[in-house]
Amino acid sequence: MEDVKFGFAAMKELKKSVLYQTLEKCKSVFWFVFWFSSAINILALFLPLYTSQVLDRVLSSGSASTLAMLSIVTISALACSALLDVCRSLTMAKVADWIDRETTPDLIVRAISLTSMKGSSTSGDVIRDLGTVKGFITGVGIFSLFDMPWAFVYLVAIFMIHPVTGCIAVVGIVLLVLMAVWNEMATKRVMQESTEENVRNIGYIDVASRNAEVVEAMGMIKHIVTEWSKRNDQNRSLQVKAQGGQTLFWG
Structure with a gap:
């Protein structure tokens, strides 16, 4: 690792x-x-x-x-x-x-x-x-x-x-900026965890691929697929969580 x-x-x-x-x-x-x-x-x-x-x-x-x-x-x-x-x-x-x-x-x-x-x-x-x-x-x-x-x-x-339309535009810009910052703060950690987990999953499969003959000879293919599925499920749950947070902010 x-x-x-x-x-x-x-x-x-x-x-x-x-x-x-x-x-x-x-x-x-x-x-x-x-x-x-x-x-x-x-x-x-x-x-x-x-x-x-x-x-x-x-x-x-x-x-x-x-x-x-x-x-x-x-x-x-x-x-x-x-x-x-x-x-x-x-x-x-x-x-x-x-x-x-x-x-x-x-x-x-x-x-x-x-x-x-x-x-x-x-x-x-x-x-x-x-x-x-x-x-x-x-x-x-x-x-x-x-x-x-x-x-x-x-x-x-x-x-x-018109000054009124200008003020409305300023308020809209401020609200959009605040929503973007809030969204970043709420989803940054989850997105980072998802990225790191995805990198680990790719590395796990790459290691198994480099040692394909040994893995196949020892009958570990099913175990590797099961382990990768668990890791991938965890990564998908993180992605869904992050996307759900973004949906709450932006619809």
Whole structure:
């Protein structure tokens, strides 16, 4: 079991170092995507501005030409925003593909070397974890990080529309933050226990697989399956408990 823990820690450091070096090379691309995100968020402000202008100016003046011009400008801004969003998504997809091509061979070589030297049994995890990183880069989660600074700009815009709506938005933000913190505090320990138990289960099966001939010769397969089922049931109960806590907070 100590070998499994050491192997897990060593693999974690390996993935961190290789991935960090690769992401360092992508800094310029991330800045490029950040400015794309900034432009998208600025263009998104056109819709509430369009609404306020229609209510304040067009309805009072009854000018069809003003309405047409505002509509053309707003539609053009939203079309540009959609185009930039597509470009941003394609860029991150290319980044994920480049990270895969650049990182995977190095990870495999180092993982195999570490396995041969230290007897680690978790070398296959590096590919799965790299897939998780790629999924994050190509998903909506990373775009939320780029869009986060603009939340304050939107908040100011809401206050400019009306102070009451601004106060409602602030209260909503505070409540969401408090719920997120409370949810993290309530489920962090259970999630950590579930992750550690899952690592132990994987290590248990890896050890049995490495000694498959001995296990089969001694007739221990049924015992190993039974023991793993008990461990897996415990892990599932932890996962259900954590998911239940999150459901209570977020529905």
